[in-house]
Amino acid sequence: MDSLIGITGKDFVIFVADTAQARSILKMKGDEDKIMVVDDSKMFAMAGDTGDRTTFCEYVKRNLKLYEIRSGLTLSTHAAAHWTRRALADALRQGPYETNLLFGGWDSEAGASLYYLDYLGSMHKMPFAIQGYASNFVLSIFDRYYKEDLTIPEGLDLAKLCIAELNKRFLLAQPNWAIKVIKKGDDGKASLEVIVPAKQ
Amino acid sequence: KIQIFCHQMSILQHNGSSVIAMAGKNCVAIASDTRFGIDAQTIAFDFSKVWQISDKLFVGLPGLLTDSQTFSEKLKFRVNMYRLREEREMSPRVFSNMVASLLYEKRFGPYFVEPLIAGLDDKNEPFISGMDLIGAPVLAKDFVLAGTADEAMFGMAESLWRPDLSPEDLFEVISQTLMSAFDRDAISGWGAVVHVITPDQVITRTLKTRQD
Numbered sequence: 001m002d003s004l005i006g007i008t009g010k011d012f013v014i015f016v017a018d019t020a021q022a023r024s025i026l027k028m029k030g031d032e033d034k035i036m037v038v039d040d041s042k043m044f045a046m047a048g049d050t051g052d053r054t055t056f057c058e059y060v061k062r063n064l065k066l067y068e069i070r071s072g073l074t075l076s077t078h079a080a081a082h083w084t085r086r087a088l089a090d091a092l093r094q095g096p097y098e099t100n101l102l103f104g105g106w107d108s109e110a111g112a113s114l115y116y117l118d119y120l121g122s123m124h125k126m127p128f129a130i131q132g133y134a135s136n137f138v139l140s141i142f143d144r145y146y147k148e149d150l151t152i153p154e155g156l157d158l159a160k161l162c163i164a165e166l167n168k169r170f171l172l173a174q175p176n177w178a179i180k181v182i183k184k185g186d187d188g189k190a191s192l193e194v195i196v197p198a199k200q
Numbered sequence: 201k202i203q204i205f206c207h208q209m210s211i212l213q214h215n216g217s218s219v220i221a222m223a224g225k226n227c228v229a230i231a232s233d234t235r236f237g238i239d240a241q242t243i244a245f246d247f248s249k250v251w252q253i254s255d256k257l258f259v260g261l262p263g264l265l266t267d268s269q270t271f272s273e274k275l276k277f278r279v280n281m282y283r284l285r286e287e288r289e290m291s292p293r294v295f296s297n298m299v300a301s302l303l304y305e306k307r308f309g310p311y312f313v314e315p316l317i318a319g320l321d322d323k324n325e326p327f328i329s330g331m332d333l334i335g336a337p338v339l340a341k342d343f344v345l346a347g348t349a350d351e352a353m354f355g356m357a358e359s360l361w362r363p364d365l366s367p368e369d370l371f372e373v374i375s376q377t378l379m380s381a382f383d384r385d386a387i388s389g390w391g392a393v394v395h396v397i398t399p400d401q402v403i404t405r406t407l408k409t410r411q412d
Contacts, residue, residue: 089270093309116243121266122215124236124244135241 002034002047003134003174005162006102007142008112008127009150012183013104015045016159018174019198033198035180038064041190042077042105043182047131048119053099060084077105081115081123089121096120100131106182106190137169138162152181156195176200211312212263212333214239216387217249218347219260220357221318222374223326223340224365227398229374230258230318233347233382234406235390236265245390245411253279254289256397257319259299262347263333264312271311275299292319292327296337303335310334314346324399343377348388352381371396371405379409 005016021029036044036057044060046053060083068074075083081103091097096119104114116129128142141162150158156179163177178198185191219232236247250260251272259275261268278298282290290298296317303311316330330344331337338344342361345353356377365373375394382389392407 085266085269086273089266092266118238118266120264121270122236122238122264123266123269124247126244129243135243139241139243 001172002132003166003170004034004045004047004102004131005134005138005159006045006104006114006116006129007146007150007155007158008104008114009152009155011106011112012152012155012181013043013106013112013114014152014155014159014179014181014195015043015102015104016163016177016179017045017198019176019178020172020174021050030176031199033178035178035198036061037180037192038080038105039068039074040192041074041107041182042080042103043180043192045102045104045131046099047101048097048099052097053101056087056097056099057101060087076107076109077103077113077115078110080105081113081117081125085117085121085123088117088119092121102129102131104182106184108188112183133170133172134162134166137165141165152183155181212314213348213387215263215265216348216385217262217265217268218345218349218353218378218382218385218388219249219262219316220343220345220353220374220378221260221316221328221330222343222357222361222365222370222377223318223328224367224370225363226320226324226326227365227367227370227396228318228320228326228328229367229370229394229396230260230316231374231378231392231394232260232262233378233388233390233392235388237387237390240387242390248393250393250395251276252395252402253295253319254283256402257290257292257295257317258395258397259295260316260318260346261313262316263314267311267313271302271313271315274302278302289322291321292317292329293321295319296327296329296331296339300331300335300337303331303333307334316344316346318395318397320397320399349381349385352384353377356380367396367398367403371403375407379407383410
């Protein structure tokens, strides 16, 4: 039921997430923030039951922070994504985390990167990715309109196009969306910007 | 919501993949499709199921893609440790035995992958082998294959393969086999990558295929 959209462009990653927290047919909450910021240079967009998704992502966030404290190094997006994948894959045969994720960030080695992770632990680096039923509607829009090296305004226009399509044709009404972007800042380091907060 | 067992035959068909390895004259080739899909939906079309283990040794891991990724990481680790301890490369035959052994360790909770191994040993003799998900090996002289289009690939490979293929001919044969077969399979295809391994070099080519 969660719709998550990730877009990479020239030195930025945009995450767009719906803000509904549902239990069967009841919408418990309409201002849930499903985009968890790991640090200034990486973030998760999380889909699934609140229990598994926030527990797992907090677990990853805390471990990445611990690594940083112990070694003094911030992991690259590539390394952090692989760590996350391994955590999901190891848990699969013990007690799986039922959460599908998008993991994105910016670092100086790889630029902007976006990883699609499913709850089984399959991972793939992609220029754009969608989790949830939204993928049925929106993947083809990206195939048609996405190009390399988008600017942030172009990325947001693409996101608006996707949201408009979902509002028109997707059965579940998802009126509110949260949008965050991680981009290369003026000082050459990654910076986070909240474009549309979950609580409005 | 999370439904993986309700409407399909096997967990090996959750993602969909086709991989084939063939032997020629002093060369081997291994090829896979590049679809990354979940059930009927295609997520990406640049996910190769063949990993390079060392200079002249490749492994293809069709099946459940999370296990392909985990298992390829474990194999790389074991080969790297072997190289550090023994100060030499692991030969394809030894690697194949190791893969079979690792799979059987998980006999009652297996990795859902059906590995194919292709390489040249230190005398540049071609070596190919394949196995099922619990490590029953097949050492073939001609070709080995696995994946969701396996039956279609068998038909093509049996007709097209002949002994002592040169690297160029081997490339043609393996590409035609793979493409014709996965064109008949709904859940594999969407592009292909072919590695041809000769004593001097490895040539990797991406095929233009039907994108459906």
